Amino acid sequence: MTRYQAPTRRRLYLMRHGSVDYFRADGSPVPPDTVPLNAEGEQQADAAGALFADSGVRFDRVLVSGLPRTVQTAQRVLAAAGQQLVLDTEPELQEIRGGRLADIAPEQVAQAFLGAFGGAGAGAEHERFLGGESVAELLDRALPAFERWRARADWQCALVVLHGGVNRALLSNLLAGGRAFFGALEQQPACINVIDLGDDHAVVRAINLAPTQWLQAREQRTTMEKLLALYQRGIAPL
Template structure:
C-alpha cells in the first residue's frame, strides 16, 4: 500500500501554506526582502480570493510575517473565519533580507553587482547578500518558526501566509533538498502548498505551487 494511503489513517496537522499576492513592481523584476511594499491591484484581488477560499476551511490559527503583503492577507483570512480569528505575527517568517539589493531590479543587479551575483550563484546557500542574509541564515530562522507552528497546533488546521524564499526553504527541508536547489521549486504569487505533518513527524506534501486564485 502506498505510504500516502497508510498515513491517511493517522492524525496529522494540516498547513495551508500560501505565498503572498502580487506586489507593486513584482512583475517588473524588483526584488524585496524586508522592504514593506504594498500589494498591486492584481494582488488586492488575489487577497480577496485567498480569503474566500479559506472562508470554509476552519483553522485553529493563522500566521504571517509583520510585512503588509503577508499580514494584510492573514487579517483577511482571519476576518472570514467563524468566529473571526486574529492572526499571529511572527517576524521570523519575513522574507530573505536582501541588504543593499533591496528594491533593485534584476537588471540593475546584473549591471551594478556582476561579481556579487556570480559569487551568489557559485555559493547559493552560503553567500550572504551585502548587508543582508544568506539562504542558510534564512533557513536557520524559518525552520524553528515552522516547528513552533506545528508543535503549537498538533492535530489542527493552520493557515500560513508566507513569502517565496520562506516557503522554498521550508519545503526544501521537508523534501530533503539541499538549499542550492531551492529555485527548482516555483512559488507563484498567491499559490497554495498543502502539507500534512503526521504525529510521527513525517510530512506529506499534497499540493505544491497550486494556482487556485484566478
C-alpha cells in the same frame, strides 16, 4: 500480526503573500519592509479566501511574518472566507533580507537577483540574496521558528502566510526530511501549498496553487527574473 494504525496529521495551508509593487510610478523603490498589496494582490487574496470558503475550510490559527504584505493577505483571506481570527506573528519568518544593489558590481547583479533561487545543491546555502542575507542564514532563523510554531498543540488546521524565499525553505525542509533549499520551487503571488504535518513525517499534497490562474498559462519567468528585468530597464535599486 500487528495491526497498522494510520498516523494522525494536521492540515497546514502555506500561502505566499499577494502581488505587490516594489517600485513606485516614478521608479523609486518602496522599502521591502513596508510595501503593501497592490490591487491585483488584493484580488488574489480575496480569491484564495473564497476558495477556502467554498471548500468548507475552517482555520484554528493564522500565522504571518508581520510584514504588511503578509498581514494584509491573511486579513483579506479571512474576510473572504467569513472567518475572524487573531493573527500570530513570527518575525523570524520574514523574507530573506537583501542588501543594497548600489553596492554590487554591475557584472554581479544578475547573480545577486537569481543566485539564491537558482536551484539546489551544496553551494545553494552560500548564495546571498541581493548581496544581503545568505540562504544559510535564512535557514538558520526560519526553520527553528517554524518548528516552534508547528509544535503548538492548539491547532488542527492552520493558515500560514509568508514569502517566496521562506516558503521555499520550509517546503524544501519538509520534502527532504531535513535541512535543504530547493530554489526552483517557484511561488506565485497568493499561491497555496497544501501540507499535512504528522509526528512521523509530512505529506506535501500540493505546491504553488494560484487561485487566479490555476494553469499559470501566462507565466514563463520567475518573480526574480521579472524584478531583474525591471531593474535592468533603469529603475532605481531596491
